[in-house]
Amino acid sequence: MITIARGHDLWRFPSSADKMFEDRRIQFKERNKWNVHIDSDGYEVDQYDRLNPVYIIIHSSENPHCGSMRILPLGKGTMLMDYFSETVKGYSFKDKKIWECTRFCVSKGQGRSVALKLFASGSAFLSYTGFSNFIAIFDKKMLRFYRAIGISPKIIGVYSYLGEEVYSGLFNCNQERYKKFLISGNIESSTITGAISRFHERETYIYPKAA
Numbered sequence: 200m201i202t203i204a205r206g207h208d209l210w211r212f213p214s215s216a217d218k219m220f221e222d223r224r225i226q227f228k229e230r231n232k233w234n235v236h237i238d239s240d241g242y243e244v245d246q247y248d249r250l251n252p253v254y255i256i257i258h259s260s261e262n263p264h265c266g267s268m269r270i271l272p273l274g275k276g277t278m279l280m281d282y283f284s285e286t287v288k289g290y291s292f293k294d295k296k297i298w299e300c301t302r303f304c305v306s307k308g309q310g311r312s313v314a315l316k317l318f319a320s321g322s323a324f325l326s327y328t329g330f331s332n333f334i335a336i337f338d339k340k341m342l343r344f345y346r347a348i349g350i351s352p353k354i355i356g357v358y359s360y361l362g363e364e365v366y367s368g369l370f371n372c373n374q375e376r377y378k379k380f381l382i383s384g385n386i387e388s389s390t391i392t393g394a395i396s397r398f399h400e401r402e403t404y405i406y407p408k409a410a
Contacts, residue, residue, distance in 0.1 A: 200258050201320050201394040206251040208401055215256050218264035220244055222306045231340075234361075247301065250276055255320045257313050266305040266313035268321060273297040273334060279367065283336050286356035286367035296330040300370070303335065311348045315384030318350055322372035322380060323391045327399075333370040338363055349383060 202212055209216040220242030227233045227243055235243050250271060257265040271277050277299040279287065300321065305313050321333060335352065337345070345352060345368075352368030359365070381388055 200260075201316065201390055202254075202256045202258065203320065203324060203394045203398040204254055204256070204401070206248060206254070209254065211401075212256070212263075214263035215258050217242070218262075218306075219254070219256060219267045219304065222264055222267075223302055223304050225307065226304050227302075247271065247276075247278060253324070255317055255324065257316050257320075262306065262309075264306055265309045266317055267302070268300050268304070268317050269302040270298040270300050270321070270324075270333070272330075273299045277301075279334060279336055283358060283360070283365060283367060286336065286358040286365060288356065290355045297332045297334050297369075298325065298328075298330050300333040300335040303337075303341070312384050314344075314348055314350070315380050316386055318370070318372065319377060319380035319384060319386050320391050320394065322374075322377035323388075323395055324398075325372050326374070326377075327395050331371070331373070333372060334367060335370065336365055336367055338365060342366055342368075349379070 202215060204212060220240075223243035224235075224237055224241060227235050228237055236245060238244050247269065252269045252271045254267055254269055256267045259265060273292075273295070274280065278301050279299050298321075303317070325331060325333070337352075342352075350370065352370050354366055354368050356367045357364055358367075380386065
């Protein structure tokens, strides 16, 4: 099952939201040893969660959070521009229709199929909003993971951050890639289009689509 929701709508999905922030703590703080903030509930939450981002969440009847990703339109108030702009120094963004993807999280025991569902859902959402690409910041471990499951980003910059190489990469999620994700992940397209339809129905205001 797939849920696409804004931050202000997460209250509708309390089990998935709670498990998502808990799994983020497990992945980023405990496994990756990142210097991230953990709140009093044991959740990994940062300032970008307060900017009403869009969350794509994969869940099942047994697990309220199998994996998730957080997206915001690229620009001021994004992790890339606030902390990792050095990774795109000198790069010209001819196409401004880009969402930043952060906090790509896969629950322990989940793997390739969940990641593919996230990217397939993200690709369809890009088409819905009129955008064309995702951009993300990731380390060598995640780069190997992306390549292993057939999602190879275009590397546009690398930067040494706290002694580790950090990459910025563009993910072109066009219709051709979307279809490949569906096949590779054994995903029914109706599952994704249904999630987007439900997202649209919950909209309380008109979101500015790409020009």
